[in-house]
Amino acid sequence: MLDIISLHKSYGQNHVVRDVNLQIAKGEFFCLLGPSGCGKTTILRMIAGFEKATSGTIMLDGADITHLPPNKRDVNTMFQNYALFPNFNVAENIAYGLKMKKTPRQEIADRVDKVVRLAGLSGLEERMPAQMSGGQQQRVALARALINEPRVLLLDEPLSALDKKIAEQTRIELAELQRQVGITFIFVTHNQTEALALADRIAIMNNGVIEQCDTPRNIYEHPRTRFVADFIGNMNMLQGRVTSVAQGVATVDLEGAGQVILSQCDKPAAGTSVLFCIRPERMKLSLLEPKGYENGLRATVKSKLYVGDTTHYQVQLQCGAMIKVIEQNYLLQLSNEFYDIGEEVFINWSQTSGELVHV
Amino acid sequence: MAGNISRSNDLGIGKGLLLKLVTYASVLFLVSPLVILIVLSFNSGRTVSVWEGFSTHWYSVVFHDADLWGAIRNTFLIAIVSTVVATILGTMAALALGKYKFKGRTLVYNVLYIPTILPEIIFGVSLLALFLLIRLPLGYISIICAHITFSMSFVTLIVLAKLNNFDHRLEEASLDLGAGRWQTFRYVVLPNLAPAILSGALFAFTLSIDDFIVTFFTAGATSATLPLKIYSLIKFGVTPALNAVSTVLIVFTVTALALANAMQRTGGISKILKWTLAGMGAIVLLFFVVTFFFRQEKKQLYLYNYAEYVSAELIEEFERRYDVEVSVNYFNDNEELLSRLQMGVEGYDLIFPTAHMVGILKAQGLIQPIDTSSLTNLPQVDPRFRRLDFDPSGSYSVPYAYGFIAMVYNQDQIKDSITSWRALWDEKYRSNILMVDDMNDVLFTGYRYLGYEMDKDPRKLQEVTEALIRQKPLLLKYENNMTRDYMVAGDVWIAQTWNGFIQQILSAGERFKMVIPEEGVLFFMDNMCIPKNAPNKETAELFINFLLEPRNAARNMEIIAYAMPVPAARDFLPDSIRNSQAIFPPDNVIEHMTLFRDMGEFNTLLEEAWTRIKVR
Amino acid sequence: MFRSFKMREFHLLLFPPGFWLLLFFVVPLVIVLVYSFAFKETYGGVTPGFTLEHYRAIAEGMYLKIFLRSFGYAFLTTLFTLLLAFPIAYYMSFASLRVKTIIMVMIMIPFWTNFLVRMYALMTIVGESGLINQFLMGTGIIDQPLPLFNNTFSVFAGFIYWNLPFMVLPIFSSLDRLDTSLIEASLDLGASKMQTFLRVTLPYSVPGLIAAIIFAFVPTMGNFIIPEFMGGTDNYMIGNLITSQFVQARNWPFGSALSMAMIFFVMIFISLYLRFYKPSGSQSLQNI
Numbered sequence A: 001m002l003d004i005i006s007l008h009k010s011y012g013q014n015h016v017v018r019d020v021n022l023q024i025a026k027g028e029f030f031c032l033l034g035p036s037g038c039g040k041t042t043i044l045r046m047i048a049g050f051e052k053a054t055s056g057t058i059m060l061d062g063a064d065i066t067h068l069p070p071n072k073r074d075v076n077t078m079f080q081n082y083a084l085f086p087n088f089n090v091a092e093n094i095a096y097g098l099k100m101k102k103t104p105r106q107e108i109a110d111r112v113d114k115v116v117r118l119a120g121l122s123g124l125e126e127r128m129p130a131q132m133s134g135g136q137q138q139r140v141a142l143a144r145a146l147i148n149e150p151r152v153l154l155l156d157e158p159l160s161a162l163d164k165k166i167a168e169q170t171r172i173e174l175a176e177l178q179r180q181v182g183i184t185f186i187f188v189t190h191n192q193t194e195a196l197a198l199a200d201r202i203a204i205m206n207n208g209v210i211e212q213c214d215t216p217r218n219i220y221e222h223p224r225t226r227f228v229a230d231f232i233g234n235m236n237m238l239q240g241r242v243t244s245v246a247q248g249v250a251t252v253d254l255e256g257a258g259q260v261i262l263s264q265c266d267k268p269a270a271g272t273s274v275l276f277c278i279r280p281e282r283m284k285l286s287l288l289e290p291k292g293y294e295n296g297l298r299a300t301v302k303s304k305l306y307v308g309d310t311t312h313y314q315v316q317l318q319c320g321a322m323i324k325v326i327e328q329n330y331l332l333q334l335s336n337e338f339y340d341i342g343e344e345v346f347i348n349w350s351q352t353s354g355e356l357v358h359v
Numbered sequence B: 001m002a003g004n005i006s007r008s009n010d011l012g013i014g015k016g017l018l019l020k021l022v023t024y025a026s027v028l029f030l031v032s033p034l035v036i037l038i039v040l041s042f043n044s045g046r047t048v049s050v051w052e053g054f055s056t057h058w059y060s061v062v063f064h065d066a067d068l069w070g071a072i073r074n075t076f077l078i079a080i081v082s083t084v085v086a087t088i089l090g091t092m093a094a095l096a097l098g099k100y101k102f103k104g105r106t107l108v109y110n111v112l113y114i115p116t117i118l119p120e121i122i123f124g125v126s127l128l129a130l131f132l133l134i135r136l137p138l139g140y141i142s143i144i145c146a147h148i149t150f151s152m153s154f155v156t157l158i159v160l161a162k163l164n165n166f167d168h169r170l171e172e173a174s175l176d177l178g179a180g181r182w183q184t185f186r187y188v189v190l191p192n193l194a195p196a197i198l199s200g201a202l203f204a205f206t207l208s209i210d211d212f213i214v215t216f217f218t219a220g221a222t223s224a225t226l227p228l229k230i231y232s233l234i235k236f237g238v239t240p241a242l243n244a245v246s247t248v249l250i251v252f253t254v255t256a257l258a259l260a261n262a263m264q265r266t267g268g269i270s271k272i273l274k275w276t277l278a279g280m281g282a283i284v285l286l287f288f289v290v291t292f293f294f295r296q297e298k299k300q301l302y303l304y305n306y307a308e309y310v311s312a313e314l315i316e317e318f319e320r321r322y323d324v325e326v327s328v329n330y331f332n333d334n335e336e337l338l339s340r341l342q343m344g345v346e347g348y349d350l351i352f353p354t355a356h357m358v359g360i361l362k363a364q365g366l367i368q369p370i371d372t373s374s375l376t377n378l379p380q381v382d383p384r385f386r387r388l389d390f391d392p393s394g395s396y397s398v399p400y401a402y403g404f405i406a407m408v409y410n411q412d413q414i415k416d417s418i419t420s421w422r423a424l425w426d427e428k429y430r431s432n433i434l435m436v437d438d439m440n441d442v443l444f445t446g447y448r449y450l451g452y453e454m455d456k457d458p459r460k461l462q463e464v465t466e467a468l469i470r471q472k473p474l475l476l477k478y479e480n481n482m483t484r485d486y487m488v489a490g491d492v493w494i495a496q497t498w499n500g501f502i503q504q505i506l507s508a509g510e511r512f513k514m515v516i517p518e519e520g521v522l523f524f525m526d527n528m529c530i531p532k533n534a535p536n537k538e539t540a541e542l543f544i545n546f547l548l549e550p551r552n553a554a555r556n557m558e559i560i561a562y563a564m565p566v567p568a569a570r571d572f573l574p575d576s577i578r579n580s581q582a583i584f585p586p587d588n589v590i591e592h593m594t595l596f597r598d599m600g601e602f603n604t605l606l607e608e609a610w611t612r613i614k615v616r
Numbered sequence C: 001m002f003r004s005f006k007m008r009e010f011h012l013l014l015f016p017p018g019f020w021l022l023l024f025f026v027v028p029l030v031i032v033l034v035y036s037f038a039f040k041e042t043y044g045g046v047t048p049g050f051t052l053e054h055y056r057a058i059a060e061g062m063y064l065k066i067f068l069r070s071f072g073y074a075f076l077t078t079l080f081t082l083l084l085a086f087p088i089a090y091y092m093s094f095a096s097l098r099v100k101t102i103i104m105v106m107i108m109i110p111f112w113t114n115f116l117v118r119m120y121a122l123m124t125i126v127g128e129s130g131l132i133n134q135f136l137m138g139t140g141i142i143d144q145p146l147p148l149f150n151n152t153f154s155v156f157a158g159f160i161y162w163n164l165p166f167m168v169l170p171i172f173s174s175l176d177r178l179d180t181s182l183i184e185a186s187l188d189l190g191a192s193k194m195q196t197f198l199r200v201t202l203p204y205s206v207p208g209l210i211a212a213i214i215f216a217f218v219p220t221m222g223n224f225i226i227p228e229f230m231g232g233t234d235n236y237m238i239g240n241l242i243t244s245q246f247v248q249a250r251n252w253p254f255g256s257a258l259s260m261a262m263i264f265f266v267m268i269f270i271s272l273y274l275r276f277y278k279p280s281g282s283q284s285l286q287n288i
């Protein structure tokens, strides 16, 4: 329902958003995730109409809204600092949009009442913004946007100003609320956990470009680019070259570290340079050689960090590359396997784990 | 206002003894004069600074002073109107500069900024020049225009500062919620700008109420503001009433401050304050309505005169008898009178120029013929004083009073017997000599000191100028009106002044002695004239006639201590006055008297000389 | 990063105030400029023409001396007042809230009290038969009144008394904004108190100082009331000279030339300052 087609934005020579294409469905909870300065806010502001697109089209339900002013778009924004009007009280703030549309008084009152209850603001209607906590202000900002029943709600890091506890709780409420009202949310965040937890789909941005747009699970499990692989969670990455591909099984030669086999993988052609990526928790250390459908590499333990539920090892491959391995402690305790610094070990993992990324 | 965070620290910074001492001494220096002034306002005595007992007498004097109330009314009227306009214009400029980027923005900004740092006197003279050129009579309109001009920029800067710090995300939020730009402006920008606009308005209001310098140049006869009145009270004769007026002003200031502070504390205009403000507004309005109606009923008469040159009691009687309200403004000398009339100050009904000035005023078309047929008392005037060469037809002026400039000294302080103007150059009396602040009288004295007649010889003038410049270090100052106070208090030993003042000084004690210098004295004759466009010509004629009534003339002479050319009045005078040589000098003196004549083109040189003397 | 939307229509708002300033500010100055080259009529009034006579007269020693005296008075007044105002502001900014508030009130009252009233109040104290002399003579400490009045001393007393509150406030408000942790950090990093003052506190107060200096210097330069009422025969300043040309001597062309020269002097002074520091204009006002 919201279609963004080759959207481009530049400030002079500075290309801030480049060739962005997105299709967002009705009722979807969509997340934009990326490092600071990558252009997330800029995209949001172009959707809201605060910023003019340099080129490209924004379509809402089939209508071109690229050149409409903000007040003519059925899109609302929840601002990062909430931007509540200090001269109005809570109820007046919430009613603002309806009042501007010349909605009848009675209807305004009813709808404000409903939204106030929905947002858990009952009893605070007469308060001025300055007299409220951050969390309460955040709810008012949300209520003020939601009451207009926009087709798309844009949220620019709505939880970043809250402390961690409240942010976590609000996150849950936000997801709940979105399900109830069924409005499309486009949510910008820095916080991966937040994005992974809330979103139906996530777009990972870097340098004005969308690197990957997918479900949280696919983003985590199957990063498509080096940037995404590196950006989300912990990831070990090793340079390599595909030596053969046969029946969905690829053999990769890691430069100077040995060979690994990757099943269920048919994308790269033989001979291409790739990056072999694998998450630390997918590997385990062992004194034994790999067996069956396992990969194994020789390594030396360089450091060990016990953090309660897990133990983090840094191990060095023969080629010199460092690898991070996370062991679940309850598993270790069963086998009672602890490794000392300097010890020669194998890193073993299943051939179904790991991902190949083009370089 | 005071920061809200206390920063007391244990570092020992800002705690030095010297620092403390300087701070408290300075604060004492700042506040104690005001406190003493307030205390002295309850003094019962007539002197300004000697305590004689508690009394609220001076407050009732102030309360019943219609002139003062008029000034207060003018001050508020001007302040309110100019504040409203300045706030509107200033806010407009701020909005344009803040919400619209255009090419000449910096230029406009600078043009707006300059008025806030330009000396006020520049505003005063340049606006005066403009008003004269466009023939705008000086009065309410000119003052209001002037006040708007210098306070507008302050409003702009205050509002612009707020606008530049404005959280523009609020505007975006509003647009986002479906409001148009105008709605956003109306509901979001303007309300949040209101406190800045209000403080701009408050600033403009205070500037206007406080202003003296610009008003001094742009005020007319009937539009004197409170600061002008205070100035005139300080300059032309201080009475303890000034203490009372000042106290009222200080109390007003403190109240307003407290109110403003309370407003800031509550973070906005709370309900109580709203009511207080509304109440104050209502009182001001009521005040205007009441004074308006009171004013309308009475006839008005505006005099422009030397200070203490008509008996106040007599004026009161005139007011009562004819149901007129008389106001008096003062000028310092003939030159000021001429300047003010030339500037376009209108509204005066009766002025009191000296003989030579009558001729100048007439030639300049600044006075109009008097309806002498209505003056039933005109025949009382000594015919020798009528139809003199400055007014041959006798229709432009009626003689008022005459006198001369001489010297007076304190015999306790000066043991020598003084007979000559040379005493004013005597090194022994250094810093204890006063001269009048009047060009003609000072220059004349210089001429006579050198033994010259006053003629049009530039070389003589040069010598006279040098002699007077040589004299300057010996003088305490040039002073017209406070001479009596200085002499009586013993602050100066010898003064050159007019015979009326001499008479008053003589009556203060045996120790004072008048000297009619052997070189001769300068005679003056003051007249009553009616300026062109006088709004109340008939009342002015009524007043002239009233003053010429012998009985009234006698009463007037008793107070002002100058002779009026009304021979029949002598019969009503007490002996002390009738026989006073200071008022009616003996014939041999009159023979030596010189009457100052208009010097025509030579005047320019005289004025230059006078400026040079002052400047040295 | 967020920018305000523009209101193109608002350029219309510039016309009324712009027109006003043009008519009542720019045009009057132009008139004065034109007059300064014109001739004087015998009894006042201005004859159009072009002469540099008035400017030549100003360049002559005598009037130039008045300018230099005014400049000197303004300069010294600013300096002396600063020597009092800075310690007060400094003391205040580190005092407890209670002390701070009390001093603030003591400064705000004279700040907002009418200038003439304040000057008159001072006159009752330092005047020839003012309270100081009355007291000293009454207690027999002196038998001749001290020369406290109608001389250069009383002129400076008047100027300092007048300017002091106007200087304290802007300096105070810049000092008050200084974060104490900066001072603590400086001390912590091994700077002495003196070094901390010179390196941290003083630079921080510069905006306030500049505002204070301009706000004291310029009005002092143009004042003519204090020399008139509190000065003797040799305290004549440019303000008196200009005033006398307009309201007594009726030599408008000369008065105009003097005004132009004064603007020139003041502008030199201000532009000297603006070289070091660009005011946001309103900054100094916010301090009030």
Ligand SMILES: Nc1ncnc2c1ncn2[C@@H]1O[C@H](COP(=O)(O)OP(=O)(O)OP(=O)(O)O)[C@@H](O)[C@H]1O
Residues within 6 Å of the ligand: A011, A014, A016, A034, A035, A036, A037, A038, A039, A040, A041, A042, A043, A190, C001
């Ligand atoms: N008005 C502007 N002029 C020039 N460059 C701009 C402007 N606004 C933003 N940029 C640049 O555009 C880039 C993207 O900015 P944007 O605000 O979209 O980043 P972001 O992804 O939201 O970052 P963050 O997570 O820190 O909020 C940044 O490099 C920024 O410097």
Ligand SMILES: [Mg+2]
Residues within 6 Å of the ligand: A040, A041, A042, A156
């Ligand atoms: Mg952002």
